Amino acid sequence: MTFDQNDPQCQPYTSGEPIKGxxxxxxxxxxxxxxxxxxxxxxxxxxxxxxxEPYDFEIxxxxxxxxxxxxxxxxxxxxxxxxxxxxxxxPSPETVIERFRxxxxxxxxxxEAPALVGVALCLAFGANVLALLPAVLISLALMxxxxxxxxxxxxxxxxxxxxxxxxxxxxxxFGY
Numbered sequence: 001m002t003f004d005q006n007d008p009q010c011q012p013y014t015s016g017e018p019i020k021g022x023x024x025x026x027x028x029x030x031x032x033x034x035x036x037x038x039x040x041x042x043x044x045x046x047x048x049x050x051x052x053e054p055y056d057f058e059i060x061x062x063x064x065x066x067x068x069x070x071x072x073x074x075x076x077x078x079x080x081x082x083x084x085x086x087x088x089x090x091p092s093p094e095t096v097i098e099r100f101r102x103x104x105x106x107x108x109x110x111x112e113a114p115a116l117v118g119v120a121l122c123l124a125f126g127a128n129v130l131a132l133l134p135a136v137l138i139s140l141a142l143m144x145x146x147x148x149x150x151x152x153x154x155x156x157x158x159x160x161x162x163x164x165x166x167x168x169x170x171x172x173x174f175g176y
Contacts, residue, residue: 023175026097027149030104031174034148037108038140041115045136048119049129058127065118065135069142072110076146080107082157085166096168100157104147111142151176 023031082103085091091099118135121127146153154174161168 024093024097024173026094027173027175030097030101031149034104034108034143037112038143038148041112041136041139044115044119045129045132048122048132052122052129053126055126055128058122058125058131061118061121061125061127061131062134064121065114065132066138068117069114069135069138072113073142073146076107076110076142079103079110080146080157082160084163085161085168087165089166091166091168093169093173096161096170096173099161100170103157104149107147108143111147112139114142115139149174
């Protein structure tokens, strides 16, 4: 994504010192992407309600979806630890966002795993949509708590970025 340095939205960042409260355009794009991925899971449930037959509730897809959800919840905090910037570094906003983006996408992929496994198992077992709901709800909870760029998640990643003495200003880029 490119942007114009003369764009009024980008003005708070041209001096190198972000103004608290402004959101960088690339950070805003990541927030939008996050909520779009979450709404995609809701759309999957709606579609699956029409695709799946109204058979009895199957416990196997629900149980395996729960298991995958617990595994994803334990792995996401581990993989969301980025490597820090070098000591004394003051990376540009674009560099900081570029280093944050793949971490966020990887965590979203892991958070979506329970829902995707649930969809596959519901299709394989011929279960109804109720067997899919636990896996989808776990995925949505993982995304909302551990992945969406909120104040807590951004502060955690920023601490890792700045661990060796760098100043990334990731929180300021997201307006926190």
